[in-house]
Amino acid sequence: MANLAPPIDMRNCGDCPIRHRAVCARCDSDELAHLEQMKYYRSFQAGQTVIWSGDRMDFVASVVTGIAKLTQTMEDGRRQMVGLLLPSDFVGRPGRQQAAYDVTAVNDVVMCCFRKKPFEELMVRTPHVAQRLLEMTLDELDAAREWMLLLGRKTAREKIASLLAIIARREATLKQRSLGVTVFDLPLTREEMSDYLGLTLETVSRQMSALKREGLIVLEGNRRVTVPDFNKLMDVTGDDSDGGMLS
Amino acid sequence: MANLAPPIDMRNCGDCPIRHRAVCARCDSDELAHLEQMKYYRSFQAGQTVIWSGDRMDFVASVVTGIAKLTQTMEDGRRQMVGLLLPSDFVGRPGRQQAAYDVTAVNDVVMCCFRKKPFEELMVRTPHVAQRLLEMTLDELDAAREWMLLLGRKTAREKIASLLAIIARREATLKQRSLGVTVFDLPLTREEMSDYLGLTLETVSRQMSALKREGLIVLEGNRRVTVPDFNKLMDVTGDDSDGGMLS
DNA sequence: TGTTCTGTTTGATCTGAATCAAGGAAACCC
DNA sequence: GGGTTTCCTTGATTCAGATCAAACAGAACA
Incomplete structure (x- = not known):
């Protein structure tokens, strides 16, 4: 329209x-x-x-x-x-x-x-x-x-961490900031995240809560995310640990 | 070498x-x-x-x-x-x-x-x-x-059926045969199939056995597969049911 | 003809994520 | 400001597929 x-x-x-x-x-x-x-x-x-x-x-x-x-x-x-x-x-x-x-x-x-x-x-x-x-x-x-x-090999936890890391990295690149501490708004709903990751939205929600409980992320409302230590988040993704800096 | x-x-x-x-x-x-x-x-x-x-x-x-x-x-x-x-x-x-x-x-x-x-x-x-x-x-x-x-949304059974359908279709195209009855040798080991599908090789083996038990496929040895009715196999893939005939 | 591989099947058990089921909370709208 | 809607969280339970474990089959080989 x-x-x-x-x-x-x-x-x-x-x-x-x-x-x-x-x-x-x-x-x-x-x-x-x-x-x-x-x-x-x-x-x-x-x-x-x-x-x-x-x-x-x-x-x-x-x-x-x-x-x-x-x-x-x-x-x-x-x-x-x-x-x-x-x-x-x-x-x-x-x-x-x-x-x-x-x-x-x-x-x-x-x-x-x-x-x-x-x-x-x-x-x-x-x-x-x-x-x-x-x-x-x-x-x-x-x-x-x-x-x-x-999709094929990561656990729910790793999937969530990977998605957050991808978004955080993009955000940092966009704003020309370092990756140390990152704050951003999730562009996706929980359901969209679940569609992205091959999970249910309940599992997404639970894993988000878990990461929050452990202090790997801070949530204000549902959308605003703070990543206090990017490397700690990366440790959860299951990816090679170069921090993804050598793209 | x-x-x-x-x-x-x-x-x-x-x-x-x-x-x-x-x-x-x-x-x-x-x-x-x-x-x-x-x-x-x-x-x-x-x-x-x-x-x-x-x-x-x-x-x-x-x-x-x-x-x-x-x-x-x-x-x-x-x-x-x-x-x-x-x-x-x-x-x-x-x-x-x-x-x-x-x-x-x-x-x-x-x-x-x-x-x-x-x-x-x-x-x-x-x-x-x-x-x-x-x-x-x-x-x-x-x-x-x-x-x-x-990888994200199909069940183990659907994954196996999808893989078999892909190979069967390719085989039929290659040999210019119709899809009705197809015989071919699997190019992949069970482990490779599991790597393809995001499963364990045990699950691959079990699902192959299940399809065999139900008559959807016939196995001679581990590698040679006969698909007696391609459409029945397609029904298991979860894909749209045009039989994949339109490209 | 056994011996050792490598690849496969099958069984028993466990577990991570799905499913089913309530509630809560923020946004929107008269 | 209360009602509706949409989105999110949390709990209880189930189940598909992973894991652990054993045995089997064919090929290579001596």
Whole structure:
């Protein structure tokens, strides 16, 4: 209901990653002008569905602000999150007809969109776009595989700690702060966390309480989390203990 | 111990996907000649490690024959398979220094390799290579996400059925047979299956026995599997029930 | 022809997370 | 300010799959 018009200051376009990261870095300005003309913005309210799995998808986009999730659902309702899209992440697959998963706005989201057909044509003309997208897709693949280890082999406790560590690290990077003490708001509800981690929301809640009881995290309300000692949290994740600093 | 020399009939090169799928389809013959000169073959014995996680990876490759697995291992030994490489699958990430996972030959494997540096240079000159790789990577990402649903939400029984269905379907496609009745040899040991599915090998064995008891599969020895009715097997996977016939 | 592997099956028991079931607490809304 | 809704926590119980333990089957080999 809330989209297709761009009430967005063009200056925001500076954050648009398709322009910035996929194209701008290496393309000449003619191509850039092309992209400029093609793009349009859409915004989505928290909870709104961007695309349903199986729908034909006639655009590609990148997240400008907000967070969106990719989910797969089984016939009986069991649900698994399979991707979390943060600002600058790319949505949609050039060369593919149908969406493979549901895409839903977690909070209010703005996306920078391009019609698929012309974008694909542009991709043929400007090799750097394909190369940049390949890079981004490889990163996503790495993340997905990390996630598979989590889903297949980690305990509930380790899963929660891993998720908190991921968010804390991202938050620290975003705000250019060190990882020593981190404070942030969880972008996900308990249920979304459970969909992410392959758990029930009760188990998520219990494990959060446990970590709180042990002083590994401090909770103000349900959402605001303080991690007093990042390394202690990392010890619980089961990951290699370099603190993840050598990304 | 067993590599770096090509005792392989050049005609096998017809199966080499880098040539065939990434390049050949759309590139002029000069580029092809380039690729021809660059490539070399390596073969690996069953169980041999192709690359260790963290090693610097100075080549990219594609599987010509055999099957290789990607695995991640936690400090305490818990292991999760995160990828299964079949003939024509691509190994390695242009633009990345280190290998992110262990790559191991499941059975005897031949790979068609290219030194990374010149391959990357070639990628810049020939846009279709990057585009083809992007397509392949997107496919892998889709597979990984399907796999995440399996790991996070499926029961042991559904996991086993899903794995068997995947292999049966691939086998049928390969031999151009219909899916009605399928016979094939499992390429994986019970332990490898458990690594794939996030289970213990005992549970894998038990569930295999259960499917056998119920007549959903017939086992000759441990490896040879007959699926008398593919649709009945699909009913157990928990997947949407189109029988997977639409791609 | 036994001997030793390696891979597999099966049984008994345990346990971590799911399920079932109440309540609490913050946000929203007349 | 009370009522509704949505989200979260906590407790009691159950159960699927892990763990521990033993035995079996086929292949390799001497």
